[in-house]
Amino acid sequence: MxxxxxxxxxxxxxxxxxxxxxxxxxxxxxxxxxxxxxxxxxxxxxxxxxxxxxxxxxxxxxxxxxxxINPTDEEAYWHAVYEQEPYFVAGHTFAHYGPAYRAGWEARVAGTDWDTARAEWARKWDREHAQGGLKWEKAQPAVKAAWDRANRRYVQETGY
Structure with missing residues (x-):
């Protein structure tokens, strides 16, 4: 941690x-x-x-x-649990999923609702992460998981 x-x-x-x-x-x-x-x-x-x-x-x-939302804590959390996530694909490492998690929590910190964040990343993910080996279809569940976790933490902390 x-x-x-x-x-x-x-x-x-x-x-x-x-x-x-x-x-x-x-x-x-x-x-x-x-x-x-x-x-x-x-x-x-x-x-x-x-x-x-x-x-x-x-x-x-x-x-x-x-x-x-503390980025250091978020990265440590996801690094520890990514292999237990239902979308995890054997052979992929945290290096594959890390940018997706970062996109999710940063979108929530920016105040972006999930539908807007999803639409934005669907347009640009494959272009910006072409070398990452994780196409949007595989990255989206990780982005959503990180957005959801950040949203729960934000709502719990702020009440809205």
């Missing part, structure tokens, strides 16, 4: 604990787009103000989701 230092998620620049650049960035980007769209009803200045407010709110939401 991981030691307590892994849970600090230190900022790569400052070393401060509690850094979640991926979750914060994804949340900020989504919030900025949503805020800009909502603010555009008030004209160009409204769109700018909406983007700024949306980025801040989205960044905080993304950081909260990222704090619940």
């Amino acid at each position: 991981s030691d307590s230092n892994d849970k600090l998620n230190r900022d790569p620049i400052t070393g401060a604990p509690g850094s979640h650049p991926v979750g914060t960035g994804v949340g900020a980007a989504g919030g900025a787009v949503t805020g800009a769209a909502a603010g555009s009803l008030a004209g160009p200045l409204g769109a700018i103000a909406g983007a700024v407010v949306g980025a801040v709110v989205g960044g905080l939401a993304g950081k909260s989701a990222a704090e619940v």
Whole structure:
């Protein structure tokens, strides 16, 4: 597993604990787009103000989701259990399944619902993981398992 230092998620620049650049960035980007769209009803200045407010709110939401899901813990968990999963194929190693698990939990941290995550990865999996030896049909159950686990943890931790 991981030691307590892994849970600090230190900022790569400052070393401060509690850094979640991926979750914060994804949340900020989504919030900025949503805020800009909502603010555009008030004209160009409204769109700018909406983007700024949306980025801040989205960044905080993304950081909260990222704090619940620790990538080090998730990888250790899946590394320990992947061979017991019903979709496991003899001869495949964690190197085959690892990217699928990562895609699943990162999609949940980003706030992506399962249907959206599945559609997105169905379009790009084989292109991005052509050398991995695990085609989308075989990777999808692992992506879903990791998304489900991350979702359960998020709901349990946050209540929603």
